[in-house]
Amino acid sequence: MAMHGSAVLTIVLMAVVTYALRAGGFWLVGRFALPPRFETALNYLPGAVLVSLVVPAVIDEPVAGIPALAMTALGMRKTGNLFVALVGGVFTVWLVRQVTGG
Amino acid sequence: MAGEVVLTWGGVLRGMRATIPVALGVATYGIVFGALANQSGVTFGENLLMNVSVFAGAAQTTALESWHYPLPVLSIVFTVFLVNLRLILLSVSMRSWLEPLPRWQVYPMLHLLFDEGWSVAMGMRRRGERDAGVFLGCNLLVGLAWLVTIMIGHIVGGQIGDPAAIGLDFAFTLVFAAILFGGYRSRFDLLPWTVAGVVAWGAYVLLPGTWYVVLGGIAGCLVGAAGGPVGRPESEAG
Secondary structure, X not given: OOOOHHHHHHHHHHXXXXXXXXXXXXXXXXXXXXXXXXXXXXXXHHHHHHHHHHHHHHHHOXXXXXXXXXXXXXXXXXXXXXXXXXXXXXXXXXXHHHHHOO | OOOOOOOOHHHHHHHHHHHHHHHHHHHHHHHHHHHHXXXXXXXXXXXXXXXXXXXXXXXXXXXXXXXXXXXXXXXXHHHHHHHHOHHHHHHHHOHHHHOOOOHHHHHHHHOOOOHHHHHHHHHHHHOOOOOHHHHHHHHHHHHHHHHHHHHHHHHHHOOOOOXXXXXXXXXXXXXXHHHHHHOOOOHHHHHHHHHHHHHHHHHHHHOOOOHHHHHHHHHHHHHHHHHOOOOOOOOOOO
8 A cells, every 4th residue: 555645645635626626616606606707617617628638649649649539529429428439439549550550 | 396305315225226327337437547547657555545535537537647756746736626627516506406404414425526426416306306315326326436446447457568559548538538529519619629729739839747738728718708608507528
């Protein structure tokens, strides 16, 4: 059960931040009325963060990345199932690398 | 909705039963995450601690992406904050359901608030369910599936070998992409997404660490807030 000091610190901070968000919405909504614009901004945050996470990995390896993204999008669209979409995408990466020898 | 809110074990069981198919999906992802955590150099103890205390798949996955010593603590924690910001909205949505319960029940329960469990529970509520035990049961089963399979994946993962050989090194990216595509609502989404992507691209080239996530996230948000329909309450892309 080895643990590094800085890892434990990071995990504890991650947990504090996450719980603050989980409990914070319930707590806050009884106290303040958020301006509608702020709520609108929050609506777009998860998507924007997800895009940001995806883009660099695709830039690093576009030959496998772009077809894999397309396959994942197709999987989500057809089944709505995260796992199915993921398997299709990973398989595409594997396939492209086999073909290109990358 | 005059029905009084209760919290019963019967409700917990109903919630768990309804969540079984979703939990199977979470479980398969848990195996992958556990293996990737191991490959990223997270120890078994650290992984266990993270899963019990943080319990947020997408955020933990982003943390693993920058899990290189010396750990960029601030950048990891801030990214976790950004990725989990959506939880505040799920939390807000629970007010109307959990309001009548004593706070000593509500606040521990909210620790288990998780996208998949929440969505099943809200679906049941829409069909007339009022028992808060359902919310607890849905999230509890997702949590158990997540915890158990991650620890299995962690143990097995050491023997998986090079994840790149079977394309698994791309799994992180594709999970995010799948969640993103699953959250697509309207054509307008493409505008903030594109801006976020372009900013993230530039920041990724120019800046160290994972600040590209922070800047891309904020940029997309600002564009969304400037042009999107105001104050739409329903929202989660991840």
